[in-house]
Amino acid sequence: MDAAPMDSRPSSRRTSSPGRHRLGKYEGLEEIGRPPGGATLYSAADPATGRAVTLACVALSAFAGRDADLDRFRRDARVASRLIHPAILRIHASGEHGGTAFLACDPAAGRTLAQLLAEQAPLAAGEAVAITAAILEAVDHAHRAGLVHGLIAPEAVWIGEDRTVRVGWFGLAALAAPRATVGDDLKAVGGLLDRMLAGRSLTVELTGILAQATAPRPEDRFASAAAFRSALLDAGPSPPAGPKTRRRLPVLLPGAALALLVAAGLLILDRRPAPPSPPAAAVVEPRPASAPPGPQPAELQSPAAESPPPSPPAPVQPAEAPAAVPVPPPLPARPSPEAVRNALRDxxxxxxxxxxxxxxxxxxxxxxxxxxxxxxxxxxxxxxGGWPYGIEIATAPAELCDPLTVAAAPLAANAALDRPLALRLVTEAGPLRADESLVLEVETPPGRPLHLQVDYFTADGTVVHLLPNPSETGSLTEPAATRRLGERSAGGRFWTIGPPFGQELLLVLASPAPLSVGGRPEAEPASAYLAALRRALRESGSVEGGHVLAAARFIATAP
Structure with a gap:
């Protein structure tokens, strides 16, 4: 993220004016809109990168006598710049220059919801439900990060030519609605749905949802955007093929499986049969049994089973080349979850x-x-195969692929064990918040003592070495033992969550002898450490009597 730091005080320099067509490094400013609260939107360009941006600008003088609102604006700007979600217009930078505070975000494509309503209102019920569900998904993502939108309106929602929905104006609540709450956001989304459906006959279920979403008393509204969205998709008609919508499925799995799925985000379902290459969260219903199914072998490797036809390619995403999709072996008509899990490890x-x-x-x-x-x-x-399935995969920074690639062989070796090396957080409920302690447990497999190397890869390209550390240099751990790290009461090293926030990665390696990565600082650039780790793992192939094992997990952090 190329976010500029926010100054601690308003600048005394002259405010940049639109007539000068420049703000800091951004050039070619042209006014394109004015959201509520006093901000002005400009189209602009960053000449250093060639990136076109939209700048949301406000004069710092607008906060005269409103120090608390200015503090909230700065905080919201920082949080908004970390939101990464397909239904949110990405904010690339925030800062202050010449007496003007600004947010720099992706330009919006398509029409606003206001324009769509002016041309087509009322919308078909399925389309209205799909658009509202996408807005709620974006709002839910922001709420989980601790950010209230505060300015939800038809002008803040863009509908692309492919009917993709994007929500903008995040980070501007302090201007027009500094006291806005989560409940206010949900009521505003309910108001949008009401406008989209105005004049249409509604089902009893949709009527009830609208009444609850727009209830005068906050305690009578939905408890969260996720609850609103779930109720809406359960009650609403099947959406058209264009918008990307899903229906949540309650996850009622026992033990560790439930913990893993909840940690990864709510799983969701769609009612459409067999769409090609499902989007970030979609459901594919079983393929019609028009042809006789192949044999039903217990393992994926059966050569007699038929391979399903390949899916069309997924929509091209900017800024990242598509990854090669491993070609799965022939499948039975309904492979076991374990077989699917093993194949996805590719x-x-x-x-x-x-x-x-x-x-x-x-x-x-x-x-x-x-x-x-x-x-x-x-x-x-x-x-x-023949499974109906729900899928939602959270997205972490692409740079976190590097440690997983370096540790690919140890991860695969560990996955093949009956009792593998295990890594878990002591607190598994939701994202880890700012100033919350990071406490984790590593469980070693039976057999022999192993040396542990535990690393935390942050969202900004840094790695923190949790073990060994300056307070705890001994890495040797007994077999079939549980080792807890980060507990303050134990008197050793402990860590608390701080910025940058987002998806981050824990990696633990276990080896018969300490890995030869050299003397490392407690925190360093991940690229330097990974180069040393790659060499150490290559050398460890000759270690007599065993292989290096690895376990990894992503964790979500939030302000």
């Missing part, structure tokens, strides 16, 4: 989870980068 840059509930296959987890996420989706479409 996507190096992802840590997928696979479970089963109520006759449906549930795919969750996290992928490092859009290309890896699409690879999991495409491979799942080929693997699922």
């Amino acid at each position: 996507v190096t840059c992802a840590l997928p989870t696979v479970g089963e509930h109520d006759g449906r296959l549930l795919i969750g987890g996290t992928a490092a980068g859009e290309a890896a996420r699409r690879a999991v989706q495409d491979l799942t479409a080929r693997l699922a």
